Amino acid sequence: MKVSVIAVILALCLTCASAAKEATKKTKKPKLYVPQIDCDVKAGKIINPEFIVKCPPGCQDVKYRVYGTDIYASFSSMCGAAIHSGIIDNSGGKILVQKVAGHSGYKGSFSNGIRSLSLPRWRESFIVSEGKPRKGVIYPPTLEYSSSKSSTVKSGETFHKDYRTTPIPSLTTQVTTTTPAPTTAATEPINVTPKPTAPLMTTRTTTTTAAVKPRPPVHRVRDIGSSGVHPAYSSVAAAASRQIQAAQGRGQNQALRGTSTYASNRNVPRATTGLQRQEPVAAFRKPAEPPLNLALETDLWKPGLSLFEAGFSSKEELNPKPLEPVSQGNPNCKVDLSFLIDGSWSIGKRRFQIQKQFLSDVSQALDIGIAGPLMGIIQYGDDPSTEFNLKTYANSRDLRNAIEKISQKGGLSNVGRALSFVNKNFFLDANGNRGGAPNVAIVMVDGWPTDKVEEASRLARESGINIFFVTIEAADENEKQNVIEPNFVDKAVCRTNGFYSINVPSWFSLHKVVQLLVKRVCDTDRLACSKTCLNSADIGFVIDGSSSVGTGNFRTLLQFVANISKEFEISDTDTRIGAVQYTYEQRLEFGFDKYSTKQDVLNAIKRINYWSGGTSTGEAINYASEHLFSKSKPNKRKIMILITDGRSYDDVQVPAMTAHQNGVIAYSIGIAWAAQDELEAIATDPDKEHSFFVDEFDNLYKFVPKIIQNICTEFNSQPRN
Numbered sequence: 001m002k003v004s005v006i007a008v009i010l011a012l013c014l015t016c017a018s019a020a021k022e023a024t025k026k027t028k029k030p031k032l033y034v035p036q037i038d039c040d041v042k043a044g045k046i047i048n049p050e051f052i053v054k055c056p057p058g059c060q061d062v063k064y065r066v067y068g069t070d071i072y073a074s075f076s077s078m079c080g081a082a083i084h085s086g087i088i089d090n091s092g093g094k095i096l097v098q099k100v101a102g103h104s105g106y107k108g109s110f111s112n113g114i115r116s117l118s119l120p121r122w123r124e125s126f127i128v129s130e131g132k133p134r135k136g137v138i139y140p141p142t143l144e145y146s147s148s149k150s151s152t153v154k155s156g157e158t159f160h161k162d163y164r165t166t167p168i169p170s171l172t173t174q175v176t177t178t179t180p181a182p183t184t185a186a187t188e189p190i191n192v193t194p195k196p197t198a199p200l201m202t203t204r205t206t207t208t209t210a211a212v213k214p215r216p217p218v219h220r221v222r223d224i225g226s227s228g229v230h231p232a233y234s235s236v237a238a239a240a241s242r243q244i245q246a247a248q249g250r251g252q253n254q255a256l257r258g259t260s261t262y263a264s265n266r267n268v269p270r271a272t273t274g275l276q277r278q279e280p281v282a283a284f285r286k287p288a289e290p291p292l293n294l295a296l297e298t299d300l301w302k303p304g305l306s307l308f309e310a311g312f313s314s315k316e317e318l319n320p321k322p323l324e325p326v327s328q329g330n331p332n333c334k335v336d337l338s339f340l341i342d343g344s345w346s347i348g349k350r351r352f353q354i355q356k357q358f359l360s361d362v363s364q365a366l367d368i369g370i371a372g373p374l375m376g377i378i379q380y381g382d383d384p385s386t387e388f389n390l391k392t393y394a395n396s397r398d399l400r401n402a403i404e405k406i407s408q409k410g411g412l413s414n415v416g417r418a419l420s421f422v423n424k425n426f427f428l429d430a431n432g433n434r435g436g437a438p439n440v441a442i443v444m445v446d447g448w449p450t451d452k453v454e455e456a457s458r459l460a461r462e463s464g465i466n467i468f469f470v471t472i473e474a475a476d477e478n479e480k481q482n483v484i485e486p487n488f489v490d491k492a493v494c495r496t497n498g499f500y501s502i503n504v505p506s507w508f509s510l511h512k513v514v515q516l517l518v519k520r521v522c523d524t525d526r527l528a529c530s531k532t533c534l535n536s537a538d539i540g541f542v543i544d545g546s547s548s549v550g551t552g553n554f555r556t557l558l559q560f561v562a563n564i565s566k567e568f569e570i571s572d573t574d575t576r577i578g579a580v581q582y583t584y585e586q587r588l589e590f591g592f593d594k595y596s597t598k599q600d601v602l603n604a605i606k607r608i609n610y611w612s613g614g615t616s617t618g619e620a621i622n623y624a625s626e627h628l629f630s631k632s633k634p635n636k637r638k639i640m641i642l643i644t645d646g647r648s649y650d651d652v653q654v655p656a657m658t659a660h661q662n663g664v665i666a667y668s669i670g671i672a673w674a675a676q677d678e679l680e681a682i683a684t685d686p687d688k689e690h691s692f693f694v695d696e697f698d699n700l701y702k703f704v705p706k707i708i709q710n711i712c713t714e715f716n717s718q719p720r721n
Helices: 002-026 078-084 231-249 291-295 345-366 396-404 415-426 454-462 488-492 507-522 551-565 598-606 617-627 653-661 676-682 697-716
Strands: 050-055 071-073 093-101 124-130 184-187 205-208 336-342 374-380 385-388 439-446 465-472 501-504 537-544 576-582 586-590 637-644 664-671 691-694
Touching (some): 078 093, 078 124, 336 345, 336 415, 345 396, 345 439, 345 507, 415 439, 415 454, 415 465, 439 507, 454 488, 454 697, 465 488, 465 507, 501 507, 537 551, 537 617, 551 598, 551 637, 551 697, 576 617, 586 617, 637 697, 653 676, 664 697, 676 691, 691 697
Parallel strands (some): 336 374, 336 439, 439 465, 465 501, 537 576, 637 664, 664 691
Antiparallel strands (some): 050 093, 071 124, 093 124, 184 205, 374 385, 576 586
16 A cells, blocks of 8 residues: 555656656747848837847948947947947947937047047937847847838739838736637737837737727827927827827727738728837828828728829838938038139030039038038129128038039129138138138139239238139130230249149049049148238247336337237247347246237236346347247247347347347347447348337337238248249
């Protein structure tokens, strides 16, 4: 008896173990299927908030744009971001992608062979990590995309084919109650306004189906907040939402049956998976119908009608693309650019269109933006006129659209008048001139101008405008007799070394010089005309503080120094000011690197205290050469302005000659008892342009304009080769 009981117990144990083993086999976790994507797939195209994907090899390419560092804008390539962050390399691999909120700014960087770009803001972000599933999270074996594709029409049927082919598990726990009865159906929640970033719900319950009155399906419109749908459709979504909410409020839980494609009988309801899904957003040709008609438009489709016959406008409108991020411009080419285009009748309509295409290509190559180049256009004929200024358009896309709309003015080719207009009216703060960016004017000329350009060009160059000429189909030998001003290009450009001029033999080869012109315009180190007489000097004042000057006259002398200084553009990179006071001894009041603003310099001049003593002008020149001009920058013109009221106790000729040999341009200003021969010895040749004498201190102010004029005349007379 005991043996039989033991045998029964053992049999039961073996049966339980076998059953447990079978149960373990049944509940064994299925293998995770990881979908593979292409290198160019962006995170914003995927609705799922968290998923694992496999990247192919070869995604380390500049054409797959990435925006941000660590946290990336959803407009980025997911595989490119994964390589940038170091999760995978160019051989590909699995990555885990998690959607997060949008950021107000994304910082670009270079990492792992990929240069990510900066972006001001974007509506959605994502992070990437190693492609291992997180505990408790169910990942979809297929991805749900933000828009659906329309299939081709076959055999008189119209149907939609979604990107996914199987139901997508949610990231939440799935609860399933199985009751195998033939009269049961799965009832699943219906989402009217799906949001791509919301978690996907797939909770199922099994209920007994009563007599259910099928409801007509409602055309669902994407949430405008997340999808960028046209505002006209917002009322449609609201109407559909109110209908569904009313039905749910009455407790009408309906079971919908059907197949994954539309049947020939449109009254048969479609099966639903309970998943949030993006339906195509259509643009209707007749928007005057009430919003409710628009919401129920899917019910009006009939078998045999294609999408376009049913009232849709185009295939492209079914899949609206996300907004492209706007470039901030090429920071390595920060210039303020004016294009002077030829609108004369001689150019003809066809060549005028070629000219506009050239401008469009240049604007694209420049990469227009507030952090890079800005561009305006002036069209000239008889008279010039501004098409748009520097602040009108801040990106290449808008600029190109505006260029396309420019119409031809007609008239003569008055280039000189156009250059005068640019000099006086274009590069102004009110028109978007940024001050710190070089001013560039590119003149397009068909053949030759019908007026003179030399004087207008000189004034423009002296204002700091870098003038480029692009001449097309220049005059041949037989036509040169008709040219009003021979060699007009050399008379106009900043330098005659060929850098500022491009000659194109035919309008039909104009496109070949786009990159050459852009390269030269962006080479800011060679834009010589940006350096003017007012922003490219180190000016050192050598001030007589001897007893014969007196306290009152010394203050007048300092005011004279201040009046000259404030005429210049003062900064670390522009003109710099320094000062030395001397008697028998010398004192450095402040050096070139002491003050970097005009106001600071003027305040420093006011604070100079009168010293009093003898007059050793020769020693003062030596001191200024050693302690002031030896610190001058190589690319600056060294200008010494010496002011004295009497004869020196020491020799001035040798110190002055040494200073001249070291590149110092010396101006001498004598007052009252100053010796004329010493003033001429101190001054750079020619003496009459660099030496001045006044009988009393109160008349010093009269020489300020003359000194400034001479400094600028000397600067502008330098060779332009």
